Amino acid sequence: METPKTTLPPLAGMTLEELYQVVKELDMPRFVAKQIAQWIYQKRVTTFGQMLNISKANRELLEQNYRVGLSHPTEAQRSEDGTVKYLFDVGEGKAVEAVYIPDEDRHTLCISSQKGCRMNCYFCMTGRQGFHGQLTANQIINQVLSVPQAEQLTNVVFMGMGEPLDNLEAVLSVISILTEPWGLAWSPKRVTVSTVGKTPELKTLVEKTSVHIAVSVHTAVTEERQSLMPIERIYHIRDVMNMLAKYDFSHQRRLSVEYIMWQWFNDNIEHADALREILPDEHTRVNLIRYHMIPEVAKLRTSSDERMTAFRDYLNSRGVICTIRRSRGEDISAACGMLAGKVGSKK
């Protein structure tokens, strides 16, 4: 692979439209754009020399003006449960994380969309580091194409560092690359975008793509959510769910709700009722998530197994599809809310 330090613009991360522009500017035939896309996204080559159906002269021209733009992770940490956390260099001494999660025949990669995050959720390690810049489409798709398990991946979830809808343009480009026939040609059902609920961007995402949506709710009680997630002061979760209720999530795509459980904070039956009230319909799934303590947030503790089970059973008994998500990669700080990368600290 190339060194990530080169300053030439990368082609990996470009949509077919953008590649058409590239070949036009270099005075190459239009079909070369599709060939480049096939070599990078389908045949997964990392150098221009490997693009054998492109003429030598055109390969040299490409090499003088661009780089393929793929780079391996710089570090890997392996959990005893098979989860692997990868660190990717994103320049200026910063790095972001992607997490590979094998689960029988599912091979999921959880990817990052920003260097840090500006949503400032109280319980999240990434949020506590502040915002240090957007990832480009190249830096996002590179995570998918460059982990050692790239060929085995069955699913991608935008649940790593950052709020994907705070970087909508790049995330839409990456979704195109993942799902269009000239890209990886995956079904959109293999892609999930998780969000705290930036309503205008969420509406755009729902209308422009068919990917699954996961909304981080964590409590349906306004004051509590405001204390945990500043976004609630701008977009109320009830309004976010009302907006989503206008779209069809009954067949081809899934709407799910993420709910981290904190003992005595959001795990009473009253909380289950408040959550039930905001769900658009019986197709919305609820994922209950154990809280993984970070030192900065010692006052929040995960709910006990008994309380989580009672919460789940109560929702199930009222027709809500609710499951407790199995925790993965906790021993390598790869579980939900624990990703830190190397982006610095607010403190």
Ligand code: SF4
């Ligand atoms: S939970 Fe998500 S949106 Fe909130 S601070 Fe962490 S990364 Fe950002």
